[in-house]
Amino acid sequence: MKVTFPHMGNTHIPIKALLHKLKLEVIPPPPVTKRTLELGIKYSPEYACMPLKINVGNFIEAIEKGANTVVMAGGWGPCRFGYYAQVERDILHDLGYKFDMVVLEAPDFKFSELFNQVRSLAKNVSLYEGLKAVNFAWHKLNAVEVLEKKLEYLLPRVINKREIEKIYDEGLITIDKCDSKIELKSIVNEYMNKMEGLSLNNAQILKIGLIGEIYTILEPSTNYDIIRHLGRLNVEITRSIYTSDWVNDHLLGSKIKKSNRKHILTAANPYLDYWVGGHGWETIGFAVDFAQRGFNGLIQIGPLTCMPEIVAHQILGRVSNEENIPTMTLYFDEHSGQAGISTRIEAFVDMLKRKNFACTNEYVEKGVVNCSIT
Amino acid sequence: MAKIGIPHSLFYYYHYPLWKTFFEILGVTVITSPPTNRLIINKGLNLAVDEACFPIKVYFGHVEELCKEDIDYIFLPRMVSIEKKGYICPKFMGLPNMIKAALPNLPPVIDITIDLSKTDKKLKSDVIKIGQLFTDDNKLIKRALVAATNEFYLCRSLTKQGYSMSEAIKVWAGEEVNFSKANDLTICLLGHGYSLYDEAISLNVINKLRNLGVRVVLPEYLERKKVEEYAATVPKRVFWTLGRKMVGSALYSEKNPEIDGIIYLACFGCGPDSLIGEIIERKVKEKPFMLLTIDEHTGEGGFMTRIEAFCDMLKRRREIIYEGNFSTYG
Numbered sequence: 001m002k003v004t005f006p007h008m009g010n011t012h013i014p015i016k017a018l019l020h021k022l023k024l025e026v027i028p029p030p031p032v033t034k035r036t037l038e039l040g041i042k043y044s045p046e047y048a049c050m051p052l053k054i055n056v057g058n059f060i061e062a063i064e065k066g067a068n069t070v071v072m073a074g075g076w077g078p079c080r081f082g083y084y085a086q087v088e089r090d091i092l093h094d095l096g097y098k099f100d101m102v103v104l105e106a107p108d109f110k111f112s113e114l115f116n117q118v119r120s121l122a123k124n125v126s127l128y129e130g131l132k133a134v135n136f137a138w139h140k141l142n143a144v145e146v147l148e149k150k151l152e153y154l155l156p157r158v159i160n161k162r163e164i165e166k167i168y169d170e171g172l173i174t175i176d177k178c179d180s181k182i183e184l185k186s187i188v189n190e191y192m193n194k195m196e197g198l199s200l201n202n203a204q205i206l207k208i209g210l211i212g213e214i215y216t217i218l219e220p221s222t223n224y225d226i227i228r229h230l231g232r233l234n235v236e237i238t239r240s241i242y243t244s245d246w247v248n249d250h251l252l253g254s255k256i257k258k259s260n261r262k263h264i265l266t267a268a269n270p271y272l273d274y275w276v277g278g279h280g281w282e283t284i285g286f287a288v289d290f291a292q293r294g295f296n297g298l299i300q301i302g303p304l305t306c307m308p309e310i311v312a313h314q315i316l317g318r319v320s321n322e323e324n325i326p327t328m329t330l331y332f333d334e335h336s337g338q339a340g341i342s343t344r345i346e347a348f349v350d351m352l353k354r355k356n357f358a359c360t361n362e363y364v365e366k367g368v369v370n371c372s373i374t
Numbered sequence: 375m376a377k378i379g380i381p382h383s384l385f386y387y388y389h390y391p392l393w394k395t396f397f398e399i400l401g402v403t404v405i406t407s408p409p410t411n412r413l414i415i416n417k418g419l420n421l422a423v424d425e426a427c428f429p430i431k432v433y434f435g436h437v438e439e440l441c442k443e444d445i446d447y448i449f450l451p452r453m454v455s456i457e458k459k460g461y462i463c464p465k466f467m468g469l470p471n472m473i474k475a476a477l478p479n480l481p482p483v484i485d486i487t488i489d490l491s492k493t494d495k496k497l498k499s500d501v502i503k504i505g506q507l508f509t510d511d512n513k514l515i516k517r518a519l520v521a522a523t524n525e526f527y528l529c530r531s532l533t534k535q536g537y538s539m540s541e542a543i544k545v546w547a548g549e550e551v552n553f554s555k556a557n558d559l560t561i562c563l564l565g566h567g568y569s570l571y572d573e574a575i576s577l578n579v580i581n582k583l584r585n586l587g588v589r590v591v592l593p594e595y596l597e598r599k600k601v602e603e604y605a606a607t608v609p610k611r612v613f614w615t616l617g618r619k620m621v622g623s624a625l626y627s628e629k630n631p632e633i634d635g636i637i638y639l640a641c642f643g644c645g646p647d648s649l650i651g652e653i654i655e656r657k658v659k660e661k662p663f664m665l666l667t668i669d670e671h672t673g674e675g676g677f678m679t680r681i682e683a684f685c686d687m688l689k690r691r692r693e694i695i696y697e698g699n700f701s702t703y704g
Contacts, residue, residue: 313425314472
């Protein structure tokens with residue numbers, strides 16, 4: 001059994017570790033490229049949302065590399081994601097690819113179904129080994145996230161932005177290769193020190209909250225690497241979604257670490273008081289939370305036609321007015337052009353800089369703000 | 375006497391008789407917005423975000439139109455689920471909040487949450503709470519609810535005579551509705567009721583087909599039990615109520631010898647439709663199937679051409695029945 005799974009940002013590192021420790025042969029799909037998306041677009045329904053198209057591309061490329069079992073998550077709605085696996089299987093089978101699909105989802109009728117699904121994957125390991133594998137993957141996930149957060153904080157602050165991105169990329173590769181928990185700690189420390197050792201600039205830093213749909217936030221190839229793009233413009237990004245929080249809240253029952261989910265949903269209440277599937281409710285909750293924490297602006301991102309994000313988008317205008325925070329919404333699909341996206345992001349950042357940093361001579365001289373427009 | 379406004383849109387086409395009867399027994403006057411017209415559509419387009427689907431945009435227009443009337447309450451139910459373990463769509467779940475965000479000066483809103491996904495007990499108590507806004511007589515409220523449910527089923531039973539839901543509501547209200555009973559061809563027309571039965575959204579596709587001599591079979595006309603049976607044949611239960619009805623109806627129509635072809639009317643940007651259309655297209659292989667996508671830019675000419683071509687193709691196909699018949703899926 002050669003197992004593969006869909007990409008979602010850096011989650012391939014912990015997932016690979018987990019499957020590997022379950023003594024499965026893992027063939028991760030190649031990184032998402034233009035070809036991946038093109039394959040997906042060619043075979044997927046026209047106005048399905050973008051993650052489905054990338055999934056299809058991922059699976060085709062992984063099967064080409066020899067995978068014969070696809071592990072996919074599922075769900076019971078109302079978001080479309082719950083039906084992804086079914087449509088993807090039909091598409092790939094109709095194309096003539098031969099593979100098995102294991103869909104991990106909370107069961108409709110019997111809990112034993114989920115147990116059987118997991119069991120069918122982890123045939124060769126004992127329960128103890130299984131738990132150890134989950135533990136190791138959890139630690140890897142956290143290691144990756146520590147680096148991600150460090151990059152989000154430091155990228156706007158360092159002078160040599162190319163250098164820090166290089167260190168970060170190397171760090172991820174080293175974590176991916178690492179095979180023991182003790183080694184993991186020293187790797188994280190090593191790369192943290194390297195990143196912190198770079199010299200800092202003294203620019204004014206904008207704080208922008210990135211809210212929206214989980215896949216577009218986590219997967220840089222769908223959002224044109226918006227986090228780094230903003231970082232290079234001296235903007236510190238805080239995301240509404242970090243994978244470890246999601247895993248903690250939804251898979252581990254908020255047992256491993258403290259969850260602020262309740263607080264977020266309460267914050268959303270005056271604007272949206274009902275669950276709308278996907279991450280729509282959280283988007284509004286985080287928008288209010290970020291506004292109250294004094295962020296300078298918000299950017300909402302999602303795939304085109306994403307239903308929960310459309311609900312949030314409609315309400316975000318009211319949040320923006322009443323909480324007094326500028327917002328921008330970007331939808332991504334296969335036609336989004338890099339230049340257009342850059343222009344909109346840069347214009348938004350310029351607007352925020354002008355709004356937040358007083359037009360004093362000091363800043364004009366430093367080039368932080370440009371006040372020449374009358 | 376209190377006046378309550380109900381938008382002439384979305385679940386109006388399924389539940390209007392129910393709410394009208396309920397409120398009128400309680401002594402409340404029910405006021406609806408006019409049927410969708412270009413003015414209402416334009417209002418909706420201005421209010422809603424661009425990415426929302428067409429019927430949702432139209433709903434915004436209806437609510438704004440209703441606000442002009444002299445009403446004491448506006449009725450905007452939150453449709454989460456109308457059956458166990460099934461949902462409508464995320465947009466419906468957030469609709470009252472979307473409306474409130476776009477239209478800040480609404481009259482008092484009655485937003486009851488209709489969620490039968492787990493239990494129906496909560497719904498009954500919620501409906502009684504709404505009734506208590508207008509009367510203290512709990513017995514009257516319960517009687518009104520029973521009567522309303524009966525009227526709802528009565529109206530729905532009219533669809534078995536070939537009426538569409540919007541026509542059934544007219545007949546139920548005492549109007550006379552005539553339509554051509556020609557049955558040269560029989561086509562199963564699928565789609566979400568709120569787009570199919572709204573003559574402005576669907577570009578009056580039902581009557582266009584009837585005028586071409588087609589007997590139109592709508593999802594409500596098909597036998598419920600059979601539809602469910604066929605819907606259960608897909609590997610995973612479809613968790614959108616309307617979507618599952620579409621899959622079941624399409625698969626049932628494929629096996630039903632009376633029906634010559636299937637047309638699916640989808641709205642651009644509709645989440646469930648994007649996957650349901652795909653599933654039906656891949657499963658229905660023995661009968662011609664056409665997917666029509668509509669939005670606010672749909673031109674009537676192009677639409678008409680496709681329908682006519684489809685009907686001509688069905689007629690020609692019927693005449694040439696031998697092994698060299700063209701396959702229906704290319």
